[in-house]
Each structure stands twice: as structure tokens, then as C-alpha cells.
Amino acid sequence: MDWQHASFLAAPLWKTIYAKDMSDLIVDTLERCGERAGDISAAVYRSFFAENPEALELMAHSDEGMKGRMLAQTIELLMDEDAGSTNDYLRWEVNNHVNAYAVHLEMYPSFLAALRNTVADVLGDEWGEAEALAWDTRITNLLDEIKAV
Numbered sequence: 001m002d003w004q005h006a007s008f009l010a011a012p013l014w015k016t017i018y019a020k021d022m023s024d025l026i027v028d029t030l031e032r033c034g035e036r037a038g039d040i041s042a043a044v045y046r047s048f049f050a051e052n053p054e055a056l057e058l059m060a061h062s063d064e065g066m067k068g069r070m071l072a073q074t075i076e077l078l079m080d081e082d083a084g085s086t087n088d089y090l091r092w093e094v095n096n097h098v099n100a101y102a103v104h105l106e107m108y109p110s111f112l113a114a115l116r117n118t119v120a121d122v123l124g125d126e127w128g129e130a131e132a133l134a135w136d137t138r139i140t141n142l143l144d145e146i147k148a149v
């Protein structure tokens with residue numbers, strides 16, 4: 001039985017189920033990453049700043065607590081598939097970053113990639129195609145939402 005193409009499954013229903021599996025996978029990988037590595041904040045920012053020295057300049061004086069809160073909010077957004085450009089928090093946060101912190105929109109892809117790659121590194125052999133697809137899809141959608149703010 002080819003479930004993916006089963007005619008009685010209306011496309012929107014299938015998409016909802018599929019999106020649910022992907023967001024479950026993001027939560028699941030983050031949980032496993034937390035069990036294995038604990039706080040990944042230092043590793044994420046190390047990777048982010050290595051790719052993006054301009055971001056390091058902007059955050060050179062930010063303390064660990066601040067960076068931890070920023071990472072926690074980012075994880076919340078990734079887990080919330082309803083977070084979109086219509087989401088008040090996302091709109092406020094992006095505008096605030098651009099206007100008050102002089103953040104460029106081009107810095108978001110490398111920050112999200114640093115988080116994704118850190119989780120992938122921690123999971124090692126357990127990071128496969130399904131995990132990569134779930135993360136890459138959600139990151140692409142979130143970046144579209146950020147650009148649309």
C-alpha cells in the first residue's frame with residue numbers, strides 16, 4: 001500500500017501529518033542532544049562566530065546568560081511551526097534586532113545553521129536524512145518568515 005499516495009488521504013491532511021512528524025523530530029533531536037551534551041550554547045556561538053565575524057563584533061560584550069536566552073528563544077521558534085511573520089513575537093524581535101542591535105538579515109542563516117550543525121554533531125550516527133530534512137525544512141520556512149517581517 002502506497003500510503004503517501006493513497007487517494008483517500010486529502011492533501012491538506014497529509015501535509016498536516018507530515019509537518020507534525022517533522023516538528024516531532026525537531027523536538028526529539030533537541031531532547032536527545034540535551035541528554036547527551038547538556039548546554040550547547042558555547043558550541044553554537046563558537047560555530048556562529050567562526051562563520052560570521054561581524055556577528056561576533058555585535059555580540060562581543062553580550063554575557064552568557066543573554067546568549068543563552070537568545071538561543072532558547074530561537075529553539076522555541078523552531079519548535080513552533082505556527083510561528084510566522086504574522087507572529088507578533090517574531091515580528092517584534094526581528095525589527096528590534098535590525099533597528100536596535102544593527103543585526104543584518106543575512107546573519108540569521110548562519111546562526112540557524114550553527115545550531116543545526118551543533119545538534120547534528122552531537123547526535124553523530126543518529127543524525128540521518130529524516131533529521132536533516134526536518135531541520136532544513138523548518139529553517140527554510142523560518143528564514144522565509146524572517147525575510148517577510
Ligand code: HEM
Pocket residue numbers: 054055056058059061062063066069070071073074077093097101103104107108111
Ligand atoms: C531567530 C533568531 C534570533 C532570536 C529568536 C533572537 C533572540 C534574542 C533575544 C531574546 C535577545 C535578548 C536576550 C535578553 O536580553 O534577554 C537577543 C539579543 C541580541 N541578539 Fe538575538 N536573536 C536571534 C538572532 C540573532 C542574530 C542572527 C544576531 C546576529 C548577531 C543577533 C544578535 C543579537 C544582539 C546583538 C543582541 C543584544 C545583545 C546584548 O544586549 O548584549 N540575534 N536576541
